[in-house]
Amino acid sequence: xxxxxxxxxxxxxxxxxxxxxxxxxxxxxxxxxxxxxxxxxxxxxxxxxxxxxxxxxxxxxxxxxxxxxxxxxxxxxxxxxxxxxxxxxxxxxxxxxxxxxxxxxxxxxxxxxxxxxxxxxxxxxxxxxxxxxxxxxxxxxxxxxxxxxxxxxxxxxxxxxxxxxxxxxxxxxxxxxxxxxxxxxxxxxxxxxxxxxxxxxxxxxxxxxxxxxxxxxxxxxxxxxxxxxxxxxxxxxxxxxxxxxxxxxxxxxxxxxxxxxxxxxxxxxxxxxxxxxxxxxxxxxxxxxxxxxxxxxxxxxxxxxxxxxxxxxxxxxxxxxxxxxxxxxxxxxxx
Numbered sequence: 001x002x003x004x005x006x007x008x009x010x011x012x013x014x015x016x017x018x019x020x021x022x023x024x025x026x027x028x029x030x031x032x033x034x035x036x037x038x039x040x041x042x043x044x045x046x047x048x049x050x051x052x053x054x055x056x057x058x059x060x061x062x063x064x065x066x067x068x069x070x071x072x073x074x075x076x077x078x079x080x081x082x083x084x085x086x087x088x089x090x091x092x093x094x095x096x097x098x099x100x101x102x103x104x105x106x107x108x109x110x111x112x113x114x115x116x117x118x119x120x121x122x123x124x125x126x127x128x129x130x131x132x133x134x135x136x137x138x139x140x141x142x143x144x145x146x147x148x149x150x151x152x153x154x155x156x157x158x159x160x161x162x163x164x165x166x167x168x169x170x171x172x173x174x175x176x177x178x179x180x181x182x183x184x185x186x187x188x189x190x191x192x193x194x195x196x197x198x199x200x201x202x203x204x205x206x207x208x209x210x211x212x213x214x215x216x217x218x219x220x221x222x223x224x225x226x227x228x229x230x231x232x233x234x235x236x237x238x239x240x241x242x243x244x245x246x247x248x249x250x251x252x253x254x255x256x257x258x259x260x261x262x263x264x265x266x267x268x269x270x271x272x273x274x275x276x277x278x279x280x281x282x283x284x285x286x287x288x289x290x291x292x293x294x295x296x297x298x299x300x301x302x303x304x305x306x307x308x309x310x311x312x313x314x315x316x317x318x319x320x321x322x323x324x325x326x327x328x329x330x331x332x333x334x335x
Contacts, residue, residue, distance in 0.1 A: 002167075002179025002215065005141040007079040008087060009039055009161050010071050013127040013135050017152055018108060018117045024048055025107050026162075027120045030153045031135060033076035040150050040160035041137045043186065045107035045116040047203045049172060054116060054165070055102040055202045058123070062187065062198035064096060064320050065271070065303025073134035073189065077141055077161075082181040085272045089138050089183040091166050092210060093273070095305040095318035096185075097200055099208055100225045123188050123197055132191050139164040139184035166200075168215035169207035178215035209314050221314055230317045231257035232266070234308055234335055235288060239299040239321060242330035249293035251276075251306055252332075255283040263289075265311030270297050271304040301326045 011031035019025045029041040046052050069087045071078040080088045089096060105116040112118065127133040143159035150158040163177070164184035170177055188197040209221030236252040251268055255261050266278040268291065276297035283289055293299065299306070303326065307318040319335040326333065 002082060002182055003140045003163060003177055005079070006082055006088065006139070006167075006179075006182045007077055007141060007161075008070065009033075009041065009077050009135075009137040009139075009141075010073055010075045011039055011135055011137070012074060012131075012133070013124055015128070015153065016121065016124050018121070019045075027117050027124075028152045029124055029135070029137075030155075031137070034074035035076060037076055038150070038153070038155040038159065039077070040152055040158075041135075041139075041164060041186075042160065042162040043120060043164045044201065045120070047205065049174065049203065049205045051204045053104045053106055053204065055204060056105055056116060056119065057097050057102045057198075057200045058119060059097060059198045059200075060195075062196040063322050063325075064094075064198075065300075065305070065322055066094070066096075067187070067189075067196055068303060068323065070136055070187075073191075079141075080138075082179055084181060086181075088181040089185055090168075090181045091183045091200065091202065092168070092208060092315055093180065093212075093307065093318075094183075095307060095320040096198070100229070102200070102202065102224070104204070120186075120199065123186070123199060127188050130190065130192075134189040134191075136187040136189065137161050137164060137184075138187075140167075164201065166202035166206055168210045169217050170203075171205065171207070171217060175216065178210070180210070180212065180215045182215075212313070218314070221312075230308075231255065232261055232283070232308060232310075233317045234268075234306055234319050236332050236334045237299060237306060237319075237321065238330075238332050239304070239326040240301045240329050240331065247293075249299045250290050251293075251299075252288050252290045253278070253283075253308065254288045255285055258285050260284050267309045267313075268297065269307040269309060271300060272298075274298065275309070299326075 015030040145158035207217030
């Protein structure tokens with residue numbers, strides 16, 4: 001069953017602690033919200049299930065429509081519904097980043113800038129030093145633990161968030177944590193620079209194609225994709241067409257493979273998971289197809305996602321765009 005207390009913590013970072021010698025090492029962050037409530041964020045830097053090194057991706061200029069629906073900075077804990085179109089995260093369906101761009105880092109090694117704790121330190125120390133910086137920690141809440149001090153920072157009551165990583169595609173003893181739209185992450189908002197930073201973590205043992213209801217691994221699916229190996233890709237979208245309604249929104253796809261692709265059974269999906277079938281027929285190598293919107297499929301000019309699904313319903317490619325990218329009428333967004 002999915003994790004029980006999914007949500008996001010909006011707070012300010014006060015301190016951090018590295019744990020490199022425990023059985024399950026974490027990078028610990030001490031935070032407080034505008035009401036003075038204290039929290040601890042326990043970020044995994046090593047997996048209990050082999051292989052032990054975590055996959056990570058750090059985006060120094062994260063742009064995604066979900067940042068526009070986050071709770072106010074410093075507002076504390078907010079429970080989130082695990083469903084599309086809201087603030088909840090899904091590494092597979094939310095098109096937050098390209099999974100093939102994730103890399104491996106060991107948890108904690110001697111020396112500088114060579115492990116996952118160093119990477120987290122780079123961003124968290126920056127947030128601690130900047131009183132305007134806000135942290136958004138996605139995961140599962142623990143506590144408040146009445147009359148029990150926090151085991152790392154000592155504040156009372158013990159209270160915080162963990163599972164700050166991908167929370168689907170698990171097997172073995174962690175299979176019970178699987179669910180969709182409940183993934184964890186760490187986001188830093190730097191208002192002075194009008195910039196977001198995002199850090200995404202996943203375990204090597206997790207699958208990258210999961211059931212759309214349970215989040216369990218799809219055992220017959222291929223592993224995490226390698227960079228730029230998609231045969232069919234989303235290249236562009238006309239989200240805010242010129243002229244009166246009904247607007248002629250379109251999505252353009254490219255056959256990047258060396259062979260023709262039969263489009264029978266292929267679909268596009270929008271941010272709310274409404275689908276649009278691609279017209280049946282062969283798409284020749286190196287050619288594009290512009291697909292007009294119809295049925296319930298919708299490209300929201302306030303920001304959204306577009307996902308390409310193969311005939312088995314598996315994600316092949318996905319993109320996201322923000323309201324700022326869509327604000328100019330008649331402008332085609334390229335990906």
